[in-house]
Amino acid sequence: MASESPPNPNQAITVAKKQSIIDRLLKRPTLILITPYILGLIWTALHPLVSIVTGELKCRGIYIDENGLDVHRHRVETYPIGRWNGEDRRLAQDNLQTIALGMCDALKIWQVTGASIKCLRHSSTNQIEFDVVKISPSIGPVVQSPEAIVLVVNDANATGDWYVDSDLNASIMHLIKRLGSKKDCPWLAKTVFVVSAVSQVSNSATINSSELDELVQSFLSSYSGKSINDAKTLVTPLPPHFTYPLIRSVLVLSNIPTFLSSSSSTEVRILPHGKRGTLPNLDLVFATALSFQSRDKTGYQSNSMFHGDSVFRVHPFPEVETGAVNIMHHLWDILSGDFIEKGVGMKEGTMKKAFIQYAKDMGGLLGFMGASMLGQAGPHYPALERGIDSLTIELRIPPKPVKNVASSTTLIHAHMADTARVAEHLLRAISNLHERLHHSVAQYTLPSMTKFVSHGEYIFPAILTTLPMVIRATMLALRDIRRFRFVFVGMVVGAVSLMTGFIYIWSYYQHKENKPETGNSVNWNDLSVYFASHAIVITISRRTSRAELSKWLEHSPADGTTITMDEHHKSLRFIACLCAIYLHAPLLLANYSLGLPSSAFWCPLLAIFMFLPSDRLKHRIWMRLILSFAMLALLIVTCPPIFVVPKIFGMNTTYINTVYTPLHLLLSVFCFGLITL
Numbered sequence: 001m002a003s004e005s006p007p008n009p010n011q012a013i014t015v016a017k018k019q020s021i022i023d024r025l026l027k028r029p030t031l032i033l034i035t036p037y038i039l040g041l042i043w044t045a046l047h048p049l050v051s052i053v054t055g056e057l058k059c060r061g062i063y064i065d066e067n068g069l070d071v072h073r074h075r076v077e078t079y080p081i082g083r084w085n086g087e088d089r090r091l092a093q094d095n096l097q098t099i100a101l102g103m104c105d106a107l108k109i110w111q112v113t114g115a116s117i118k119c120l121r122h123s124s125t126n127q128i129e130f131d132v133v134k135i136s137p138s139i140g141p142v143v144q145s146p147e148a149i150v151l152v153v154n155d156a157n158a159t160g161d162w163y164v165d166s167d168l169n170a171s172i173m174h175l176i177k178r179l180g181s182k183k184d185c186p187w188l189a190k191t192v193f194v195v196s197a198v199s200q201v202s203n204s205a206t207i208n209s210s211e212l213d214e215l216v217q218s219f220l221s222s223y224s225g226k227s228i229n230d231a232k233t234l235v236t237p238l239p240p241h242f243t244y245p246l247i248r249s250v251l252v253l254s255n256i257p258t259f260l261s262s263s264s265s266t267e268v269r270i271l272p273h274g275k276r277g278t279l280p281n282l283d284l285v286f287a288t289a290l291s292f293q294s295r296d297k298t299g300y301q302s303n304s305m306f307h308g309d310s311v312f313r314v315h316p317f318p319e320v321e322t323g324a325v326n327i328m329h330h331l332w333d334i335l336s337g338d339f340i341e342k343g344v345g346m347k348e349g350t351m352k353k354a355f356i357q358y359a360k361d362m363g364g365l366l367g368f369m370g371a372s373m374l375g376q377a378g379p380h381y382p383a384l385e386r387g388i389d390s391l392t393i394e395l396r397i398p399p400k401p402v403k404n405v406a407s408s409t410t411l412i413h414a415h416m417a418d419t420a421r422v423a424e425h426l427l428r429a430i431s432n433l434h435e436r437l438h439h440s441v442a443q444y445t446l447p448s449m450t451k452f453v454s455h456g457e458y459i460f461p462a463i464l465t466t467l468p469m470v471i472r473a474t475m476l477a478l479r480d481i482r483r484f485r486f487v488f489v490g491m492v493v494g495a496v497s498l499m500t501g502f503i504y505i506w507s508y509y510q511h512k513e514n515k516p517e518t519g520n521s522v523n524w525n526d527l528s529v530y531f532a533s534h535a536i537v538i539t540i541s542r543r544t545s546r547a548e549l550s551k552w553l554e555h556s557p558a559d560g561t562t563i564t565m566d567e568h569h570k571s572l573r574f575i576a577c578l579c580a581i582y583l584h585a586p587l588l589l590a591n592y593s594l595g596l597p598s599s600a601f602w603c604p605l606l607a608i609f610m611f612l613p614s615d616r617l618k619h620r621i622w623m624r625l626i627l628s629f630a631m632l633a634l635l636i637v638t639c640p641p642i643f644v645v646p647k648i649f650g651m652n653t654t655y656i657n658t659v660y661t662p663l664h665l666l667l668s669v670f671c672f673g674l675i676t677l
Contacts, residue, residue: 029475033468033608040464041600047445047453048361053460059361059451062286066437069283071290071429077184078296078303079417083163083170083410084110100162102198103131103153106173110163117180120242121198124218124235125228132219133194134242137431138182148191148245149430151423152219152379154212155255162196167413168255168395169196171420178424185424190431191245195219212254212379220382223247248437249284249430250383250390253423255416258398266310266415267318267396268292270449273368274384275377276654277591281389281437282444282452284430285314288391289449291426303414305422310415314446315367316376316394324363328355361447368446372593374649389437395419445593455592462588465599466581472607473577476570485571488544492673493575495540496665499533503661507652526641526652534635534668541673565674572674576606576666583659594655602663606670631671638664 043052048059064070100106104119116136123129151172158166163173172194178184179192197215218235221228225237237243258264270288272280292306306312313321331337332352341351370376378392397415443455506529545568580602588595637643640656649656 029471030608033471036464036467036471037600037603037608040461040467043461043464044458044596045362047458048358048365048447048451051453051457053457059447059453060457062289062450062452064283064286064290065441066283066433069287069429069433069437071287071294071425074187074425074428075295075297076421076425076428077178078298079171079174079421081303081412081414081417083412099160100164102162103133103169103194103196106161106163106169107133107176110173112173112177112180114180116182117176118242120239122222122236122238124222125233128214128218129198130215130219131196131198132238132242133176135176135179135188135192135194137188137190138186139189146191146245147248147434148193149427150193150195150219150247150250150383151427152195152212152216152250152252154197154215154253157255157257166255167416168253168419170412171416172196172253172423174417175420175424179427185428187428188431189434190248192427193247212252213377213381216250216252216379217382220247220250220386220388224386247383247388250380250388251288251423251426252378252380252390252392253395253419254379254392255395255397258396264398266305266308266398267313268305268310269313269316269392269394269396271314271316271371271378271380271392271394272446273315273371273377274381275375277372277594278381278384279372279443280384280391282441283437284389284391285446285449287429288393288426291422291429292449294422294425296421303418305415305418308415312449313364313367314449315364315371317367317370320367320370321360321363324359324366325356328359361451365445365447365453369593369596372445372591373597375653393419443592458592458596459588462592462596462599465596465603466584466588468603468607469577469581473574473581476574476577481567481570481574483567484574485548485568488541488548488568489571489575491544492537492541492572492666492669493579495537496662496669499537499665500657500662503529503533503652504657507657511651522646523641526645527639530639530641534639534665537665537669538673541669545674568674569670572666572670573606576663576670579666580606580663583663587655587659598655598659605667606663628672635664635668635671638667640664 046052050057051060054060100109102121104121107113107117107119116138118134118136119131120134121129121131153168153172155166155168158169162169164170176194179188195215217228221235222238223243225235225243227234270285272285274280289312292312295304295307311318315321332355337352337355338348341348344351378394380390380392383390395415397413399413441452441454445453445458447453507526510526545565548568549565584595584599584602587598640652640660644660645652645656
């Protein structure tokens, strides 16, 4: 027999070293826990620069997935920047009305009529009255069930006459006339509804931007014949000959007041956000963006908003974007970016431009996520709740200095005229598609209107930020917990569930009674309810643990065994991590913009930094006092009524009541719910 080779001593030493490293990591698993968390945050920060899933060294760019929704196939005529000469048209009317209180009045006065154009003034409720123009396609529907597109228009700057005193409404009037002409728009294959509010206040046919969602809600309820807010507000239905087409898309066009400034430029916000993280089909967003990028038939760019100095955003927080850019400028100066740029041999300004663009995109990404997280829904959200793809286009066009009063009443702002051209371009693109949009990307975030991060990309860093809680729960279940304290954990979970339900009912009735908001101040009623709930949960936890400890002392042998509460701590941490995992899993899949910050906040508290009390702290009173004070300060700062609700969310949302509150109650038990020996 061949003699066996002697074992290699160097190999045995290497194996022993590896085993020693593994034992150290498992004994103090902070590195194992914090590594995926940091990788998830870094991956999230890289979204504007690289798409790791697709392997592209850039953020994924704009594209259209629907074959029929191609905005590159056509161009639109330039819209006029002058109003019609209306003296002869006004006098030609049989009635003596010369001021248009709404869109129907303007159509009648200016004789914008035709077989395909019908206007109706409808009183939906006692408070809301609107005009709706129905423009029927001249060629008839190309499918068996006719479809419709809704354009809701509101100019918050308008005062007085609907047409004369509003550049936006004047351009929309030109759009209505073109859509109703078979010669100008022979391509129209869907019914187009144009909706505008009617107001008798100061003869102004406009409403506040905050009330625009009520207009959209009232129109859709009148169109479907259903009541508003679960039969609380009854609406008057529209006549049947107005409501037979199936609404496929809703576009809300709103002009926001701005102040005169020599340095200000036009700002366009394409806002797709709905409530509870809902978003429209990505194709609708990109079709809108491409419509703004399009040119008219002449090819000139003089009146174009996109090819000028206008600013385009996809979120309602411009301060986030500008703040990120300012921070990057300061970092560039602190790190001597110009010197580094010359040192690596790059062209002057190239690296700085790339860094500033990254900061701008990162600010846009954070702004977009913030709007979804905080529920900053646009006025189109009632359509999203009905399963209709919709978005809001907000215009902030600074007025030009008035030099000639006579010309200011006849000329239309060039950007308002371009807005009508963009609207026609978008309507033509949507009119080509006779089906529901089914883009392959249904959940997304947008750093800008030409870039996106899909669900398949951002879900991986979301998993990494949640992974430490999974690792912690697994280690506790398979290794650390020797005896799970079922009675203690059951009593704590029961108390937390009971108090969570009580807080949810309290906030529901507070919201139901429509009590006035306190703004950014603390709601003392809510604060008292939260403090009472925390006190009850902590009391139940301490009494249960004390009862279990007394029972164990009665039946334990006097063999000198050390009495600790480690098993209670470990059992509580296990159930806290498990609850956080199950609460964040559906949240990350449904509303990533809310799930990622929540997971990034709770994961370190529950899985990484909250450590078990050490035996060395038993005889160090000052250290225990400092630790107790720090935990108390943490609980107070993170208590929902103190900062989270008044400063961030503004009200007790579903997330606060069902995710944040139970985890905060468990955190309070972890800090003060166990007795110390």
